[in-house]
Amino acid sequence: MKSMQIGVNLLWLRTGQVGGSQEYLIRQLVGASLDAKINLDYKITLFTQPGFALHHPEIAKIYKCIEAPAHSGNRAARIALEQTWLAKKSRKFDLMHHGGGTLPRFGAARSVVTMHDVQYLSFPENFSRVRLGYLRKVIPSSLARASIVTTPTEYVRERLVESFGLKADKICVVRHGVDETVGKNATTEEELRHRLRLTDKKVIFLPAITHPHKNHRFLLQLMKSHWTEKDLVLVCAGGRGRAEEDFMREVRRLNLDERVVRIGRVIDADRDGLMKLANALVFPSLYEGFGAPVIEAMILGTPVIASNCASLPEVISDAGLVLPLEIDAWADALQVVDAKREKFVMAGKLRAMHYSVKNSGSDLLSAYEAAL
Numbered sequence: 001m002k003s004m005q006i007g008v009n010l011l012w013l014r015t016g017q018v019g020g021s022q023e024y025l026i027r028q029l030v031g032a033s034l035d036a037k038i039n040l041d042y043k044i045t046l047f048t049q050p051g052f053a054l055h056h057p058e059i060a061k062i063y064k065c066i067e068a069p070a071h072s073g074n075r076a077a078r079i080a081l082e083q084t085w086l087a088k089k090s091r092k093f094d095l096m097h098h099g100g101g102t103l104p105r106f107g108a109a110r111s112v113v114t115m116h117d118v119q120y121l122s123f124p125e126n127f128s129r130v131r132l133g134y135l136r137k138v139i140p141s142s143l144a145r146a147s148i149v150t151t152p153t154e155y156v157r158e159r160l161v162e163s164f165g166l167k168a169d170k171i172c173v174v175r176h177g178v179d180e181t182v183g184k185n186a187t188t189e190e191e192l193r194h195r196l197r198l199t200d201k202k203v204i205f206l207p208a209i210t211h212p213h214k215n216h217r218f219l220l221q222l223m224k225s226h227w228t229e230k231d232l233v234l235v236c237a238g239g240r241g242r243a244e245e246d247f248m249r250e251v252r253r254l255n256l257d258e259r260v261v262r263i264g265r266v267i268d269a270d271r272d273g274l275m276k277l278a279n280a281l282v283f284p285s286l287y288e289g290f291g292a293p294v295i296e297a298m299i300l301g302t303p304v305i306a307s308n309c310a311s312l313p314e315v316i317s318d319a320g321l322v323l324p325l326e327i328d329a330w331a332d333a334l335q336v337v338d339a340k341r342e343k344f345v346m347a348g349k350l351r352a353m354h355y356s357v358k359n360s361g362s363d364l365l366s367a368y369e370a371a372l
Helices: 020-032 075-090 129-145 154-164 189-195 216-225 244-253 268-277 292-299 312-316 333-339 341-353 357-371
Strands: 004-009 042-048 064-067 095-098 111-114 148-151 171-173 202-207 232-237 260-264 280-283 304-307 321-323
Touching: 004 075, 020 042, 020 357, 042 075, 095 357, 111 129, 111 357, 129 154, 148 154, 148 357, 154 171, 171 357, 189 268, 202 216, 202 268, 216 232, 216 244, 232 268, 244 260, 268 292, 280 292, 280 333, 292 304, 292 312, 292 341, 304 312, 304 333, 312 321, 321 333, 333 341
Parallel strands: 004 042, 004 095, 042 064, 095 111, 111 148, 148 171, 202 232, 202 280, 232 260, 280 304, 304 321
Antiparallel strands: none
């Protein structure tokens, strides 16, 4: 029996820059390679930007990669390539998978499109007018034309059904695959405490870019009103987002300069080390299509305290402390975590197994099968 030819559009993935959605799809593909169907039923080819194989050798060793012509790297240039160069290439394939949330107008007859989230529906104010207009025009059309739509959670799946009238059987949940080797090369606690001047402080950790929906300010209110121990320090890692200046102003206004450590973007080793030494991962996000840091914390044995917003209750289940975004509800959260630490650590490690790379790859192949 002839193998089905599947192309995967990775032109939206910027070379050398890997965020949550990029890692999500790459780990799916790694997980899919562990399934016998890859050798028997499917042959997968990746369409990438120049330099992809150099920056992602782990995936380039597994699948054939075809580099697109060099271009300026902006969204308009990428879209133009998808409608021309990629459309011509994809005619030879039985199925095309577009991982960036939009579906080109031309290409293979059968297609899968991945919707990582639909944040623009819940928080349109977080998007520029141009970007919001583009999403409102392109997303409904892409969803309607796709053979199968994949999402990381049931939460996103339900939102697509409610908002776009899609049939439930057109949407497949493909779990995140969180790398089980997280933390293997973590920076030591001794080094991090010395470098960041944490000494013997009690640390809580938030790894998130300072966008408004990540809700950093909620933690500042807690630090001022309830989490007032002098030796308690909130360490915030992640890039500068749209709420960065507002966040830092609030730190100064509340006189929390000595108790809030803002360290910016960090390497994986430092992030994992901070996760391991923290008393808890605190994650008060208003919106997550998945929320990978909560599972990474569970793998590392760090209890999770998170909001009950969007997909987080589904992902965390009973393996962490999930609370409404009310100051009083979070007031004694750190004491609860301390008292039940062993329970949360054990439950977290079991929960993380559900989101293995292998399971993610298996889900992806099931979506391909449904599309074909």
